[in-house]
Structure formats: C-alpha cells, structure tokens
Amino acid sequence: MFKGFVFDVEGTLVDSVAQNLRSFQDALERSGYRVSIQVLQAYSGLDGDQTLQLVVPEASQDERRAILKERGAIFERDYLPSVKPFDGVRDVFRVLGEHGGRVALATDCRGLAFKRYMTLLKADDFIAATACGDDVEHGKPDPRLVGMALRKLGLSGPTAVMVGDTPYDAEAGLEAGTKVATVLTGGFTEEVLRQAGSFAVARDLKALLKSLLFGEKGLELQQSDWLRSA
Incomplete structure (x- = not known):
C-alpha cells in the first residue's frame, strides 16, 4: 500500500x-x-x-x-x-487513514474558493497537509504543488500516489515521482487518462478505493468483483 x-x-x-x-x-x-x-x-x-x-x-x-x-x-x-462535494470523500479519506495512509491536497485553487472547498469537504481531521495556489506561482502540470505536498507529508514520490481527474494531474504526479490514479469526474476519457500515465482509472473516488489501497492488485480485485456481479 x-x-x-x-x-x-x-x-x-x-x-x-x-x-x-x-x-x-x-x-x-x-x-x-x-x-x-x-x-x-x-x-x-x-x-x-x-x-x-x-x-x-x-x-x-x-x-x-x-x-x-x-x-x-x-x-x-x-x-x-x-459547487458540491462528491459523495464519499470523507469515507475514502477515513479508510485510507485506517490503513496507515496519510492524505494531502495539491490544488491550483486558492483564496475564497479553497476555503469554501475545505468547508464543503468537512474532512480536516483526515488531511495531514495542503499545498494550494496561494503557495506556488505555477499550476499543474508543473510538479511543484505535488512536490510541496510530499515534503509536508515527509514522504518521497515513489511511496505516494497522485489522485486527480485530468492528464495534467497525472503529468504533475509523474514529474514529482509518484504513481498516478485518476477518476472520470473531470470530463476526460479513460483512454486519455491512461495515456497520461494513470495505473488505475475509475468512475469516482469510491470506485477507485481498492486500487489506492492495493495498487495493481486492487485492479484484479475490481475485476473479480465485476465478474461476480456479471
């Protein structure tokens, strides 16, 4: 993990x-x-x-x-x-924390919007670090936001995964040395996100959770779940 x-x-x-x-x-x-x-x-x-x-x-x-x-x-x-939060964000953060993971945010947004999002998410107790547009001059795909988040977590790139919804999130994560997993909620296709370097793509965060917990093995678990329900 x-x-x-x-x-x-x-x-x-x-x-x-x-x-x-x-x-x-x-x-x-x-x-x-x-x-x-x-x-x-x-x-x-x-x-x-x-x-x-x-x-x-x-x-x-x-x-x-x-x-x-x-x-x-x-x-x-x-x-x-x-703007509304997606369903299940707090639950995903909670499960990751229960398995020993540490959560950070790396986002280009800043100021009032960032404060509003933090209020909507109601997940401060699960978030160990944040890096936002107020902290750096350049947004993604520049990797500095992701790098700052990693430093605040005290972790190296290979021990972490960048989770986003665009190919620019993927590029920033890869440049910072992380693995990348993405969701389809940003309007990009699975093909585009995989070509950008995502090892896992899912419809939303809840569907992505097994891949976050178990990496490539999570993909096998997702496939087996699908086969059982087919």
Missing part, C-alpha cells in the same frame, strides 16, 4: 468542472474572445495562463492576467455557491 495520497480538489473531490469552464468562458467573452466549452474542456485542469496562451495566443501577458483576475471574480460571485 502507498504511504501517501496526494489529492487534487476541483473535479476530484468537489464537482466544479462545469462551473470553472463557464467562468473561464464568461471572462474570455468580456475581453472579446469567443471560445467554446469543448475547447476549454480539453485544457481543464491546466495552469490558467498556459490555457490562455493556447486558446488566445494573440493575447498579451497583461491581457491574460486581466482575464484570469476577471475569471476568478466571476467564479466566486456566480458559480462557487453551486
């Missing part, structure tokens, strides 16, 4: 992907750019400035900063109140 479990938050622990995409689209439109939700979905979970460099390459650095600031304000005002 892994000693450490580093979790992404948005799209993994809380159901916020649609709200994030809409706030990004709204901010872009206010600056005169029309970008479809489908295009933005492909970059969901990627560092915001990197996303803008890809979807509006003509925008200057100052304009990108203004768009990101506007996006944050729109999200907090119009979309944050509708």
Whole structure:
C-alpha cells in the first residue's frame, strides 16, 4: 500500500468542472474572445495562463492576467455557491487513514474558493497537509504543488500516489515521482487518462478505493468483483 495520497480538489473531490469552464468562458467573452466549452474542456485542469496562451495566443501577458483576475471574480460571485462535494470523500479519506495512509491536497485553487472547498469537504481531521495556489506561482502540470505536498507529508514520490481527474494531474504526479490514479469526474476519457500515465482509472473516488489501497492488485480485485456481479 502507498504511504501517501496526494489529492487534487476541483473535479476530484468537489464537482466544479462545469462551473470553472463557464467562468473561464464568461471572462474570455468580456475581453472579446469567443471560445467554446469543448475547447476549454480539453485544457481543464491546466495552469490558467498556459490555457490562455493556447486558446488566445494573440493575447498579451497583461491581457491574460486581466482575464484570469476577471475569471476568478466571476467564479466566486456566480458559480462557487453551486459547487458540491462528491459523495464519499470523507469515507475514502477515513479508510485510507485506517490503513496507515496519510492524505494531502495539491490544488491550483486558492483564496475564497479553497476555503469554501475545505468547508464543503468537512474532512480536516483526515488531511495531514495542503499545498494550494496561494503557495506556488505555477499550476499543474508543473510538479511543484505535488512536490510541496510530499515534503509536508515527509514522504518521497515513489511511496505516494497522485489522485486527480485530468492528464495534467497525472503529468504533475509523474514529474514529482509518484504513481498516478485518476477518476472520470473531470470530463476526460479513460483512454486519455491512461495515456497520461494513470495505473488505475475509475468512475469516482469510491470506485477507485481498492486500487489506492492495493495498487495493481486492487485492479484484479475490481475485476473479480465485476465478474461476480456479471
């Protein structure tokens, strides 16, 4: 079993992907750019400035900063109140702790949104460390958030697993030396997540739990459960 479990938050622990995409689209439109939700979905979970460099390459650095600031304000005002936690997060954290695992969060979100998510999760007693967007300048796939979470846990990469919902979570985890497991709640396909390096992909955290507890053996247990129920 892994000693450490580093979790992404948005799209993994809380159901916020649609709200994030809409706030990004709204901010872009206010600056005169029309970008479809489908295009933005492909970059969901990627560092915001990197996303803008890809979807509006003509925008200057100052304009990108203004768009990101506007996006944050729109999200907090119009979309944050509708975000809900996914079912079973606290139970998953509890089981991991009962098996000797330590939980950390590594998320690009910051400020009011991060505080709101922590309140929604009601799992502070199971979370040993956090690294958020207030702590580092660059978001995923830059591995520094994951690395900071590992240092706070006092663990090395090979003893831990990064748990996320995007290929950018996977890239950050692999760069930090961890294994990677992902869920489908972020809107990416299983194929995309496996190509990004996930050793396990499941529909949600509860379905991923056996793989987190038992690694590759957990995949065999999941398959056997499926065969018994077929």
